[in-house]
Amino acid sequence: MAADNPPTGRKAESLRTISGLLKSGEDRQEQRLLNDRVRLGLLSCLAVSDRLSFSELKSLLDVTDGNLSVHARKLEDAGLLTQSKRFDGRVPLTLYSLTAAGRKALERHLAHMEALIKATTKKKG
Amino acid sequence: MLIDLHSRAEEDLSYIRKAMARAEGMSTVSGRASMVMGCLALITGGLAFMADDLEGQLKFWLYVAPIAAVIGIIGSALKSRGSDAKPLRDPASRFLLCLVPPISIAAITTHALWGSPYVYLLPGLWMLCYGCGLLAAGTYAVRPVAIMGACFLMLGGVATTLTDDWMNAAMSFSFGFLHIIFGWQLVRHHGG
Structure with missing residues (x-):
């Protein structure tokens, strides 16, 4: 139905502004990756702390071991964070840190969110 | 749709801010300093049992309180430095602002x-305030940290109903x- 009646006027202008925020396919892929709260939380936490351990991130984001592993792996595969392992005494410690690409992705996501808020506020007003 | 996008974007930004604030706090509180403060409190409690009355016992605690505070601050500064975060900057100052x-x-x-006579x-008041x-x-x-605060609140509530003889034990505990x-x-x- 919507395709038969394309939006016009102010609504169309708003949609154009919003769609303009999502540029390339790579951007869309990145946005899809960051649309998940756990992954977004992971990047946000690592943006303010150079290194965080697996257990610290688990406690901060209130997620299960499996859940955190899966999301961290996805971000690692996308090159947004790195993982390193070391021993604290005899206890193995998995540490995560943000890559330069990860920091840029988070900054872009923040810019998108701010632009969306501005665009929709202006149109609503 | 516009309203949905708007609220989703706002929720995302708010989530990011909260996650960042919590992660900053991760390197604020030193567990080792907390354990040293606990040991100091047990020693103080042991010494305070030698005093004759409650005021005498409280004097011991009041003398030790500033020392414990300094241990906590130094511990936080050392922990922040160890984790490459800026020592005694935003998270620590927010933490202090809540405690002061x-x-x-x-x-x-x-x-x-x-x-x-009051x-x-x-002792109960100190536990409740802390x-x-x-x-x-x-x-x-x-x-x-928040769970420890809730435990102090509960014990503080109990302490207000205790007799003088039990006050030092409640503070020590x-x-x-x-x-x-x-x-x-x-x-x-949580990293030390």
Whole structure:
């Protein structure tokens, strides 16, 4: 139905502004990756702390071991964070840190969110 | 649709801010310092048992309180430095801002009630105020901090119903064991 009646006027202008925020396919892929709260939380936490351990991130984001592993792996595969392992005494410690690409992705996501808020506020007003 | 996008974007930004604030707090509270403070409290409790009355016992605690505070601050600074975060900057100052008002109230009330028949309320008051401060500071730190605050609140409530004979034991238990138990939790799970 919507395709038969394309939006016009102010609504169309708003949609154009919003769609303009999502540029390339790579951007869309990145946005899809960051649309998940756990992954977004992971990047946000690592943006303010150079290194965080697996257990610290688990406690901060209130997620299960499996859940955190899966999301961290996805971000690692996308090159947004790195993982390193070391021993604290005899206890193995998995540490995560943000890559330069990860920091840029988070900054872009923040810019998108701010632009969306501005665009929709202006149109609503 | 526009409203949905708007609220989703706002929720995302708010989530990011909260996650960042919590992660900053991760390197704020030192578990090792908390354990040292707990041991100091147990020693103080042991020494305070030698005093004849409650006021005498409280004097021991009041002398040691500033030392414990300095240990906590130094521990936080060292932990922040160890984790490459900026020592004693935003997260630590927010943490301190949460603790200072209730502790100030406890200190002022202690001064006001000293020598009065209501001195027996002071141990409970200190536990309640410290618990309030930790609970508020827990917003900027990891969960054990807020849980420790809640435990202090509960024990403080119980302490207000105890007789003078039990006050020193209540202070030793709360400031000693709670600091050690939760300090150990921080060391084990939250980076020292």
